[in-house]
Amino acid sequence: MEFKINIPKQVEFIISTLDENSFEAFAVGGCVRDSILLKEPNDWDITTEAEPLKVKEIFESLGYKVVETGIKHGTVTVIVDDEHFEVTTYRLDGEYEDLRRPKEVSFTKSLEEDLKRRDFTINAMAYNDKVGLVDYFNGREDLKNKIIRTVGNPLERFGEDALRMMRAVRFSAQLDFEIDNNTKEAIKKLAPNLNFIAVERINQELNKILVSNGVAKIETLYELGLLEFIIPELIEGFTAQNNPHHIYDVFHHTIKTMENIDNNLDLRLTMLFHDIGKPRAKTTDEKGIDHFYKHQLISYDMANDILKRLKYDNKTIEKVGNLVKEHDNRVKNKKSIRKLLNRIGKENTLELLKVWKADMLSQNPEYLEEKLIWLKDTEKKLNEILVSDECVNIKDLKISGNDILNLGVKGKEVGIILNNLLDKVLEEPELNEPEKLLNLAKQMI
Numbered sequence: 468m469e470f471k472i473n474i475p476k477q478v479e480f481i482i483s484t485l486d487e488n489s490f491e492a493f494a495v496g497g498c499v500r501d502s503i504l505l506k507e508p509n510d511w512d513i514t515t516e517a518e519p520l521k522v523k524e525i526f527e528s529l530g531y532k533v534v535e536t537g538i539k540h541g542t543v544t545v546i547v548d549d550e551h552f553e554v555t556t557y558r559l560d561g562e563y564e565d566l567r568r569p570k571e572v573s574f575t576k577s578l579e580e581d582l583k584r585r586d587f588t589i590n591a592m593a594y595n596d597k598v599g600l601v602d603y604f605n606g607r608e609d610l611k612n613k614i615i616r617t618v619g620n621p622l623e624r625f626g627e628d629a630l631r632m633m634r635a636v637r638f639s640a641q642l643d644f645e646i647d648n649n650t651k652e653a654i655k656k657l658a659p660n661l662n663f664i665a666v667e668r669i670n671q672e673l674n675k676i677l678v679s680n681g682v683a684k685i686e687t688l689y690e691l692g693l694l695e696f697i698i699p700e701l702i703e704g705f706t707a708q709n710n711p712h713h714i715y716d717v718f719h720h721t722i723k724t725m726e727n728i729d730n731n732l733d734l735r736l737t738m739l740f741h742d743i744g745k746p747r748a749k750t751t752d753e754k755g756i757d758h759f760y761k762h763q764l765i766s767y768d769m770a771n772d773i774l775k776r777l778k779y780d781n782k783t784i785e786k787v788g789n790l791v792k793e794h795d796n797r798v799k800n801k802k803s804i805r806k807l808l809n810r811i812g813k814e815n816t817l818e819l820l821k822v823w824k825a826d827m828l829s830q831n832p833e834y835l836e837e838k839l840i841w842l843k844d845t846e847k848k849l850n851e852i853l854v855s856d857e858c859v860n861i862k863d864l865k866i867s868g869n870d871i872l873n874l875g876v877k878g879k880e881v882g883i884i885l886n887n888l889l890d891k892v893l894e895e896p897e898l899n900e901p902e903k904l905l906n907l908a909k910q911m912i
Contacts, residue, residue, distance in 0.1 A: 472502040472594050477547040478511045481526075481554060482595050488525050490517035491578065492554075493593035493601065500589045503610055504642070513554045514593060516576050519543045522554050540572050557581035560627065579603050583618060586631045587638065591618045613644040621653035629660035633672040633697075636688055640681030651691060658692035669697060670777050677735040682725045685739075686718075698773055701739075703746040709757045714831050717745045723829035728821055733783060737790040737822055740770035767792040789815050794822050797841070801848050805893045808852070808859040820846055858892045858899045861885050866904045874908060884911050 474482070478494055485492035492515035498508035515522065519541050523533045526545050534544040534551075541556035558572045559580055575581060578593060578601060585591040588606040600607065604618050615635050617624040625631050632654045639646050646654075661669070676684060685701075688694040694701060704718030715723060724738040744765025750758050770791045774784045789811040798804050808816050820842065827838040858864060864885065871881045888907055892899045898907065 470600070471596065472499065472600075474594075474596065475511060477550055477552060478513065479596065480547060481513055481545055481552055484525065484529070485515050485517055485522070485554075486595075486597065488517070490515055490521070492517070493578065493595045493598070495582075495593040496585070496590050499592045499594045499600070500606070500610065502594075503592075503607060511552060513552060514557060514578070514581060515554055516557050516578070518556050518574055519554075522556070541574060558584070560584045584627075585618050586624055586628070586634060588616050588618055589638070613642070614647050615639050615642075615644050615650060616647035617650050617653070621650045622657065625653055625657045625660070629657065630664050630668050630672060632657065632661065632691070632693060633669065633676075633688075636684055636691070636693070637672050637675045637679070639687060640676045640679040640684035643681055646687070646691075654691045654693065658696060661693060661696040666776070666778050670779065673697060673777070674732055677725070677739065678730045678732050680730065682730070682735060683722050685722060685725070689718075698739075698777075700743055700769055700773060704743065706746040706749060707757070708745075708759075709751070709755060711756075712830050712834055715829070717742050720829050724825045727828040728825035733786050733790075734818065734821060734825075736770075736774070736779075736783070736787045737794070737818075738825055740766055740773065740787065741791050741794045741822070741826065742766060743769050743773075763792055763795040766794075786815060790819055790822055793819055794826060798845055801852060802894055804845070804849050804852055805857060805859050805896070808849075809889070809893060813853065816849065820849070857896045858889070861889050863899070864888060864892065864904060865899050865901045866908070870901075870905065871908055874905070874912060876908075876912060884908050887911055 472494070474494055482492045482494070492513055494511055495514040496512050498511045501508040517525070519535070519538045522543050522545070523535070526533050532546045534546070536542045536544045536553060541558045542553055544551050544553050546552075557575045557578055557580065559575050560572055582591045582593060582601070582603055588604040588609045590606070591602075591604050592606045593601040609616050615638050617631075617635075635646050635650060635654065638644060676682065676688075685694075688697065689702065701718065701721070704716065704721060706717045708716060708720070713720060721739060721742055724741065725735050728734045728738055742759075742762065744767075745759045745762045748759045748762035748765050750760065752758060767788055771784060771788050774787060779787075793807065793811060793815075796807065798807055804816075807819075811819070823842055823845075824839075827835060827842065830838075852859075856863075866888075868881050868885060871884050876884060888904055888911075891907060892904075898904065
């Protein structure tokens with residue numbers, strides 16, 4: 468045998484149990500790929516010649532719970548030691564009608580036929596300890612050469628499921644692999660088919676690219692013609708920034724900022740959209756210098772629209788929107804920092820420090836030192852505010868709505884007075900004392 472993969476005991480148990488019942492079974496797909504790359508697989512999928520109801524019968528007879536996950540497509544989930552393992556029957560896919568899934572599937576006894584329907588060679592390998600590695604399509608060689616290549620004709624594979632085109636870029640980003648030229652050409656030809664894919668599925672693949680170490684592969688989406696069917700507004704970013712603070716166009720500045728920030732989805736989305744409004748805000752003065760006044764507000768509106776279109780959840784939309792809107796806000800003193808904390812909260816303000824730094828690191832290095840000095844000073848002031856627990860919200864005021872009611876105020880006026888008091892405290896923290904606040908409140912009545 469060429470080499471051995473360390474299969475978890477539960478997976479080995481499922482494979483050996485099927486083998487004892489005269490059914491061939493293998494670990495398959497991503498878990499085999501990751502094992503060869505010496506990465507820890509996220510999950511282990513098993514493929515077998517046994518039909519799903521037979522798999523169910525075998526393991527239930529041994530006292531194990533089996534869930535009919537997708538029995539129509541040959542998949543059941545066997546639960547061993549409280550862990551879930553999908554077991555899928557070798558299958559042939561019928562005609563694809565919606566560029567997503569086959570109209571029908573049929574089962575086969577041929578492992579090769581099953582592997583032939585998979586997307587990329589690196590995902591079309593199978594393994595068990597008895598047979599070793601099964602690699603009909605040279606997936607191991609492509610792993611060695613760091614190549615993403617479809618199994619068989621790329622036009623056929625992408626014609627079956629158009630999302631596979633994004634998956635090619637995603638694997639390229641995650642593994643730092645190049646996409647095979649024939650595969651690239653097929654993507655360019657079929658890119659418009661992405662229009663037929665559910666937004667939720669596009670969202671998932673985009674997220675995986677964004678949080679990968681190869682986030683710069685967002686440009687590959689553009690080069691292959693896919694970006695115009697995902698976020699066409701980003702293409703406007705091939706706009707020069709003739710401004711002493713910048714050395715990149717908007718698009719490449721955006722990519723640099725994503726590389727310069729944690730691979731956290733909210734932060735990567737923030738950097739993806741922080742300057743998306745710049746091309747629409749661009750003006751050029753009499754000296755030929757470009758300016759982008761209030762671009763952060765345009766970026767905020769565009770980010771909100773795009774995130775809603777791509778069906779992100781409201782929490783993500785709100786957080787990313789807040790960070791985008793504030794990314795160009797260069798606070799000058801503690802008063803402006805307190806007001807910032809009031810607007811977006813402590814967590815977002817701390818995240819904004821990372822956004823500011825990523826932005827600065829992706830601009831003209833000639834001005835970087837002075838910008839980092841500002842950032843360090845701002846962080847120091849922020850920490851002082853947080854350590855001293857200064858008032859930045861109504862709930863932090865040393866009086867409550869009941870105190871205002873006791874002054875004879877009613878209805879909406881209570882909230883108005885509290886907000887006015889907060890404004891004064893944000894300006895002068897020392898006013899946050901019960902007696903001082905009550906005196907101010909009386910003056911407002």
